[in-house]
Amino acid sequence: MSISIEQRRQHRLMTIEKSLAKRHRKENAFRRMGLLAVVTGMTLVAILFISILMRGVPAFWQATFYMDVYFDPEVVQLEPKPERESGESQFAFNERYSQWLTRAGLVNWQTLIDNALEEALGEEVEPRQLRDLRALVTSGERYALRDRFVEDPSLLGQTVELKMLASANVDVWIKGNIDRDLPDARQQLSAQTRTWADQLEEQGVIRNAFSTSLFLNTDSRSSLASAGLAGAFMGSLFMMVVVIGLSVPLGVSSAIYLEEFAPKNRLTDLIEININNLAAVPSIVFGLLGASIFIGYLRLPLSAPLVGGLVLTLMTLPTIIIATRASLRSIPPSIRQAALGIGASRVQTVFHHVLPLALPGILTGSILGVAQALGETAPLLLIGMNAFVANVPGTPLDQSTALPVQIYLWQGNELRNFFEARTSAAIIVLLGLMLSLNALAIWLRKKFETRW
């Protein structure tokens, strides 16, 4: 009898031990799988970041000429800059000034650059080689020279050391982004231009310098080396102002109403389901909606950040409502009960007690929603924001692009050798903005977080 009990005990122990080993194995396997998933994810993110950084960071430095430019009075034949005379109306002065500007534009500024290059090369360039010579400096620099002169006409007759960007192809050549051993027929630059570029680099006239053009210039097609993000940045900024101005008040107030005041009935259930569904609608659908309503029906202008902002507001609203509701729900009912118990009205309860406590959650949700809107591209393509715009928009109604759309546009540029790096640089700028927004969200949450 006792043996049988002992046997049964043994048997039971063995079963337990067996199952225990199995459970441990399972647990270990699960842990390892989880770790593997995290490691895979991190590796992929690391590869993404490293490849973007490797390609993009060099684009912040560009081949730049440091040359003495002589504002030759024989080339710059222009009467003095008009001053407003007493008794002259503003309109008449503007007219006269704009005529002067047009004449300033007709001056052959390119000649000044040609002369400076000849000086630096120390050789006389024959007319038939002019084309090779002009391939060195990016074509936008002649307008930069004009603008500099218009600002300060006293430069006439003076020699100034100026920084000028090399053309995109020279930049590619100097940086070695094109195979230098390719035969002439496969090179973008003529043999003469390449020799000159190498010679000038050796003399230190061409240096690889940090370039602000990426940040300060607008997009450019005729002068690729000076294409920048300023216009797209302002466009994105205007859109974000519209998004924050509309979606945060609308989203937060509707969430407060739905969570704290609305009766629980079929209608509010339906609204809740709809909001949850809206959050899952693909963004391109909002673009189509925006194109037909804001542009087709309300007749708002094409390519305007205002329209982009409105479309992105529609997209961000559900995100903010959901985040705000979740944040309100996480406030313990005891807070409300205590407030109501000492005689506060419901509005007082919400605005004096619940909302301040829910604020960190609401802020985090809103900032993440806005950050998502900042990176959105698809709906903007449908409202004409993928156009080539060479102006910095002054108002939300001016035509403009946005940062992610600019990345898309550069990605499509024909000159791959130059724009692959430029695109990555633009991605770095956008990612930097996103990361700082997310950091802001985390900081705000930490700062206002309450524990109970």
Next chain:
Amino acid sequence: MKKQMLSVAVVAGLAASVSTAAMARDTIQIAGSSTVLPFASIVAEEFGNTYSEFNTPVVGSGGSSGGLRQFCQGVGENTIDIANASRQIRSGEIESCGENGVNEILEVKFGYDGIVFASRLDRSEFALKPEHVFKAAAAQLPQDGELVDNPYTRWSEIDSSLPDQEIVLVIPASNHGTREVFEEKVIHPGCETVAEVEDDACNNLRGDGRIVEIAGDYTETLARLDAQEDAVGVFGLSFYDQNRDRLQVATVDGVTPSLETIGSGEYPVSRPLFFYVKGEHLDVIPGLAEYTEFFLNEMISGYGSPLEDAGLIPMDEEERAEALEQFQSRTVATAE
């Protein structure tokens, strides 16, 4: 009180921004062909830099058909002023324009562009004929007297002079004007050499994955060539020109495409480029007429101009004068 003021200010700001939308637009708005886009953007930039009194025009893409559809949406400040097209406007498009009140369609021809076949530099060279391309692309081909599904899988099976390489042809989708030129100048002449295929069936291309249609721009075609290394892609000459370090171009009928051979008409696959100006907007949008005339200026689109540097094949003196005269006399395009 302060909060109220703030909300009043926000509402007033929004109202003001909506009401200014009704004010006149002072920037030219352009959309259309992605082949014309680089040229139009350069002109727009030079225009903005030259004329201090006008804004730099805004140039969008969307393909020739997409641009003309936007163009025909109607007259008004939230419709575009100019549609770029790498093909001539169709009579159906003129009709749909007319239905929406766009009657003054001014056609401006500004130069030529070549369409080239190019493959990766590390692959074999191609010497194509329209016939080869048709045989590689057709849905059905005659075999022993009856039409069967296209049997060819390698170029060398079509013609022994062609390399022994998988057939993959990357062509523009039908939203591009380039597609029409490709069909008209390559597929149709090739089709004529094969008597058994009826004219209507010429445009039926095989659907077994050997023909890849690209709705985006040429960079997408280039990316395709990186993924499928055997592929032959259809590009604009200017695009090929900017990427000569990775692409090699195929000859067509023994002629290598270049500015010279296309300008002289020797290379068969070329087409004129156009843009269409909305006559109704000429007096409304400042600078529209000036932009058009600036575009046709010898300094901008002639020999030695920035557009030629970007790969445009310029028109000769006579054609340029004719195009300008046609615009200045406001000759309206009509549906035949």
